[in-house]
Amino acid sequence: MKVLIIGAAGMIGRKLTDAILRDQVIGDRRVEALHLADVIAPVPPASDSVKITTSTTDLTDPAAARALTVWRPEVIFHLAAVVSGQAETDLDLGLTVNLDGTRNILDAIRQTGEGYCPRFVFTSSLAVFGTPLPDVIPDDFAPNPRTSYGAQKLIGEILVSDFSRRGLLDGISLRLPTICIRPGAPNAAASGFFSGILREPLAGLPAALPVDPETRHWFAGPRGAVGLLLHAASVDTAPLGHRRALNLPGISATVADQIAALERVAGPRAVALIRPEPDPLVRDIVSAWPRAFAPDRALSMGFTAETSFDEIIAAHIEDELGGSLPLHDVP
Amino acid sequence: MKVLIIGAAGMIGRKLTDAILRDQVIGDRRVEALHLADVIAPVPPASDSVKITTSTTDLTDPAAARALTVWRPEVIFHLAAVVSGQAETDLDLGLTVNLDGTRNILDAIRQTGEGYCPRFVFTSSLAVFGTPLPDVIPDDFAPNPRTSYGAQKLIGEILVSDFSRRGLLDGISLRLPTICIRPGAPNAAASGFFSGILREPLAGLPAALPVDPETRHWFAGPRGAVGLLLHAASVDTAPLGHRRALNLPGISATVADQIAALERVAGPRAVALIRPEPDPLVRDIVSAWPRAFAPDRALSMGFTAETSFDEIIAAHIEDELGGSLPLHDVP
Numbered sequence: 001m002k003v004l005i006i007g008a009a010g011m012i013g014r015k016l017t018d019a020i021l022r023d024q025v026i027g028d029r030r031v032e033a034l035h036l037a038d039v040i041a042p043v044p045p046a047s048d049s050v051k052i053t054t055s056t057t058d059l060t061d062p063a064a065a066r067a068l069t070v071w072r073p074e075v076i077f078h079l080a081a082v083v084s085g086q087a088e089t090d091l092d093l094g095l096t097v098n099l100d101g102t103r104n105i106l107d108a109i110r111q112t113g114e115g116y117c118p119r120f121v122f123t124s125s126l127a128v129f130g131t132p133l134p135d136v137i138p139d140d141f142a143p144n145p146r147t148s149y150g151a152q153k154l155i156g157e158i159l160v161s162d163f164s165r166r167g168l169l170d171g172i173s174l175r176l177p178t179i180c181i182r183p184g185a186p187n188a189a190a191s192g193f194f195s196g197i198l199r200e201p202l203a204g205l206p207a208a209l210p211v212d213p214e215t216r217h218w219f220a221g222p223r224g225a226v227g228l229l230l231h232a233a234s235v236d237t238a239p240l241g242h243r244r245a246l247n248l249p250g251i252s253a254t255v256a257d258q259i260a261a262l263e264r265v266a267g268p269r270a271v272a273l274i275r276p277e278p279d280p281l282v283r284d285i286v287s288a289w290p291r292a293f294a295p296d297r298a299l300s301m302g303f304t305a306e307t308s309f310d311e312i313i314a315a316h317i318e319d320e321l322g323g324s325l326p327l328h329d330v331p
Numbered sequence: 332m333k334v335l336i337i338g339a340a341g342m343i344g345r346k347l348t349d350a351i352l353r354d355q356v357i358g359d360r361r362v363e364a365l366h367l368a369d370v371i372a373p374v375p376p377a378s379d380s381v382k383i384t385t386s387t388t389d390l391t392d393p394a395a396a397r398a399l400t401v402w403r404p405e406v407i408f409h410l411a412a413v414v415s416g417q418a419e420t421d422l423d424l425g426l427t428v429n430l431d432g433t434r435n436i437l438d439a440i441r442q443t444g445e446g447y448c449p450r451f452v453f454t455s456s457l458a459v460f461g462t463p464l465p466d467v468i469p470d471d472f473a474p475n476p477r478t479s480y481g482a483q484k485l486i487g488e489i490l491v492s493d494f495s496r497r498g499l500l501d502g503i504s505l506r507l508p509t510i511c512i513r514p515g516a517p518n519a520a521a522s523g524f525f526s527g528i529l530r531e532p533l534a535g536l537p538a539a540l541p542v543d544p545e546t547r548h549w550f551a552g553p554r555g556a557v558g559l560l561l562h563a564a565s566v567d568t569a570p571l572g573h574r575r576a577l578n579l580p581g582i583s584a585t586v587a588d589q590i591a592a593l594e595r596v597a598g599p600r601a602v603a604l605i606r607p608e609p610d611p612l613v614r615d616i617v618s619a620w621p622r623a624f625a626p627d628r629a630l631s632m633g634f635t636a637e638t639s640f641d642e643i644i645a646a647h648i649e650d651e652l653g654g655s656l657p658l659h660d661v662p
Contacts, residue, residue, distance in 0.1 A: 110422075118423065130573060142473045144492070144574045151493035155486050161475070162482035186610065242461060243475045 001028045003233075004073035006059060006105065007080030008036035009043075011176060011182065012123070012225055016077060019226045021047045037068055059101035060073025065108040072112065074121045075233045078105060084127060086188055087149035098152035106159055107292075110168040120171040121232045124245060126218060126290045128154040128175060136292045139247055146288055161244040164237075171242065172232045177220040177250030177305065178192075181316045186225060190285040194219070197255065198262055198313060202275040202325060210279035213256040216291040220250045221312035222319070223304030231303055239301055245286065249305045251312070252292035261309035265317070266325055332360050334561060334564075335404035337390060337436065338411030339367035340374070342513065343454070343556055347408060350557045352378045357406060358565025366401055368561040369411065390432035401442065406450045406564045409436060415458060416520055418480035429483035437490055441499040442510055451491060451502040455576060457549060457621045459485040459506060467623045477619055492575040495568075503563045503571065508551040508581035508636070509620075511589075512647045521616040525550070528586065528657045529644060530594055532604040541610035544587040548621040551581045552643035553650070555636030562634055570632055580636045582643075583623035592640035596648070597656055 003020060007013050013036070020031055034050050036042035037057040044052045057064050059080055068076075080101060081087075087094030102122070109118060127150035128143035145151040160171035181202075182195040193210055194217060200207035220228065222260070228248055237244075263271045306312050317323060334351060336574050344367070351362055366379050367373035368388040375383045390396045390411055399407075411432060412418075418425030433453070440449060459474035476482040491502035512533075513526040524541055525548065531538035551559065559579055566625035567576070594602045626634070637643050648654060 140473045142471045145489070146573055148493050148497070151489050154487055158476070158482050158485055158489075162479050165477070166479070211398070242477055 001026075001074040002033045002035070002071060003030060003031050003075045003077070004035045004068060004071070005035045005077045005079065006057070006068065007078065008054075009038035009040040010079060011184065012179070012222070012229070013038065013042070013077075013079050015222050015226050016079075016229055017045060019230060021045055021050055023230075024049055026230055029074075029234070035071060036071065036287075037067070045260070047236070050317075059104055060096050062104045062107065065104035066111065067099075068105065069108040069112045069116070072116055073118060075121070076109075077121045077186075077229060077233070078102065079123050081123070082149070083189070084147055084149040084226040088147055089139070089151060091148055094152050098149065099155055102156040103159060106163055106169070107262055110163065117167065117170055119233055119237075120164075120169045121229055122156055122160050122171060122173040124153045124157050124173045124175045125150065126175050126247075126293075127175060128157070128245075129290050131288045133290055136294050137290055137296050138294050157245040157322055162244055164240075164244050167211055170237055171244050172235070172237055173245040174232055175229055175245060175247050176225055176228065177218045177248060179225050180219045181221065181312060181320075183222070183316070183320045190282050193282070195254075196257070197274050197292050198258060198309075199316070201262060201270040202313070202321065203267055203315065204273070206273045206275060208277040209255065209274050210282040211255060211286055212283070213259065214254050215283075215286055216252060216254045217286065218250045218252055218290050218292055219309075221315055222304040223315050224312075226252070228303055228305060233311065235301055239297070243297075246298045246301075246303070246313070247293045247295040248298050248301055249295050250293065251306060251309065258309050261313055264310060265313045270325075273286065332357075332405040333364045333366070333400060333401070333402060334362050334406045334408070335366045335368065335641070336408045336410065337368045337388070337399065338409065339385075340369035341410060342515065344369065344373070344408075344410050347410075347555050347560055348376060350534045350561060352376060354561075355380055357561055360405075360563070360565070362486070365579070366399070366402060366404065368468060373657070378579060384458045390435055391427050393435045393438065396432075397442065398561060399436065400439040400443045400447070400449070403447055404449060406452070407436070407440075408452045408454075408560060408564070409433065410454050412454070412484070413480070414520070415478055415480040417485060419478055422479055425479050425483050429480065429657070430486055433487040434490060437494055440567040441494065444558035448498065448500055450564055450568075451488055451495075451500045451507055452656050453491050453502060454506040454560070455484045455488050455504045455506045456481065457506050457508060457578075457624075459488070460621050462619045463628055464621055467625050468578065468621055469625050470628050490575040492573055495571075495575050496573040501568055502575050503568055504576040505559055505563055505576055506576060507556055507559065508549045508579060510553055510556050511550045512532055512552065512651075514553070514647070514651045521613050524587075525589070528605050529589060529640075530647070532593060532601040532646070533597055533647065533652065535604070537604045537606060539608040540586065540605050541608055541613040542586060543614070544590065545585050546614075546617055547585045548617065549621050549623060550640075550643070551636040552646055554646050555581070555643075560635055560637060566632055566634075570628070577629045577632075577634070578626040579629050580626050580634055581624065582637060582640065584640055589640050592644055595641060596644045601656075602629050
């Protein structure tokens with residue numbers, strides 16, 4: 001079958017591409033062709049068995065969106081988005097990319113016609129939720145975004161559900177947990193420290209901790225996130241009915257839990273690289289975020305992610321650090 | 332102050348206009364000028380004290396939306412919408428009017444600039460909710476529309492909340508109960524019989540009942556709906572925070588409750604005009620609708636509506652039938 005990834009040049013897009021090329025199947029269907037689209041030119045990996053094409057595509061142009069669906073891919077992953085901080089700083093940019101861009105690809109699908117009804121996997125976010133929140137969020141708890149990013153993702157979810165109910169596509173919206181450990185350089189995102197306090201010490205580098213160790217949040221690793229996306233691409237969507245957005249399994253962990261896992265895997269010298277640097281602004285932002293979910297619907301449909309930070313850290317060492325810790329001894 | 336009603340030619344728009352001209356104040360502020368806009372030319376009532384202007388405005392044109400906000404009204408009621416059945420039959424029309432039209436007026440407000448931040452009262456609907464539903468819906472229960480109309484209204488709510496959070500306007504979205512008794516001729520809406528079984532017998536005419544008498548739903552009368560809109564135009568919005576959409580007070584009543592009230596007010600001869608005509612299609616549609624709410628937030632902010640169908644029927648006789656029943660005896 002033919003698979004399209006929109007937003008293929010991002011971190012999750014690249015890891016999803018690698019996983020598809022490694023498995024060469026999604027569910028029980030062989031992937032024959034993969035098209036990678038992004039506003040930044042995607043770099044196609046080598047593959048003997050899967051035909052790979054790429055395009056530099058600006059989804060805010062309706063014609064560009066239509067050019068992607070003319071190919072009639074059976075599975076579409078829509079990962080492209082302006083991220084949280086940027087959507088908050090620039091409302092017009094967020095609305096144009098996150099709302100209009102998503103609507104453009106949805107409209108392109110329904111305008112393709114001739115019974116075209118692809119599986120459409122939309123990456124939403126736990127940013128659709130805002131305070132007040134219960135300690136554990138049930139599936140029927142009302143989203144109330146506190147950011148424009150969360151609002152725009154929620155609008156995308158509603159369109160995906162409505163278009164699916166109308167039989168125009170077969171959509172599923174994934175409220176992905178916060179991805180941790182994000183590889184790469186530290187960034188300025190308020191959530192960045194959750195990755196930084198593991199990634200940097202694992203590389204022998206210092207890391208700042210801006211919040212209290214008892215701060216709790218909801219996480220999946222990059223492998224877990226890719227697994228959720230691939231499962232969404234092949235799972236039977238009948239149990240979803242018209243409610244196409246899913247809270248997802250993840251790990252509810254405190255910063256102290258993260259640090260304990262780091263110590264188990266990389267020893268006290270790694271933990272000693274974490275410096276408390278309280279930041280009231282980051283603390284206030286993070287305190288408004290979900291702490292845990294009871295994702296019963298997703299669990300009943302077979303969605304799974306990592307179950308411990310030990311597992312996430314081990315995967316990071318394997319995937320990003322060549323399988324060993326560079327600068328310090330494992331205990 | 333200056334007040335704008337968009338969708339002024341509709342039933343609620345006309346009753347809201349009449350109430351504003353009668354009271355000449357909203358909250359404790361005098362209404363000096365009222366602009367009535369609709370895609371159908373509004374007919375301005377006479378008024379000695381309030382300056383009334385009208386326009387034939389198609390909100391799907393961004394320039395037309397901007398023309399309304401140049402006037403800088405302090406209060407905007409946005410009632411304009413393609414109704415449920417039409418939005419389901421014609422997805423493009425619903426998206427264009429209900430989503431793009433709403434966004435156009437929101438964008439026009441934020442583009443007005445110079446600190447312009449009007450109270451924006453948006454009429455949403457209990458159609459944002461879809462099954463499975465609890466018997467009584469709490470304020471934090473997740474909306475899951477089962478119609479494109481409900482989806483488009485929910486998207487409007489999210490934009491109103493996000494723009495309000497950003498300080499671009501001071502918005503409030505009202506999930507109005509089903510309005511009953513709707514005056515006028517019977518229509519083909521699935522909900523039409525809820526009004527028909529009261530309105531037609533009160534006028535001495537027969538009415539069909541397509542559902543079981545135990546069918547339960549959530550109602551407000553036209554007076555109640557107008558009262559909710561006027562309260563929303565002046566209430567302190569601080570308690571809303573970033574959650575600008577409100578479930579509202581109403582009456583949870585069965586069809587049997589409605590008929591009992593009809594009998595109390597208009598006697599058994601009126602009730603005898605109701606003919607059971609079971610319609611499985613209408614029964615299925617209505618069975619998916621909300622049966623009751625616990626609208627704690629709205630109640631704590633002083634929102635009120637009718638409390639009995641006796642009250643609704645009495646108001647209908649006063650407002651629509653000249654104060655007396657034409658064709659049969661009161662018991």
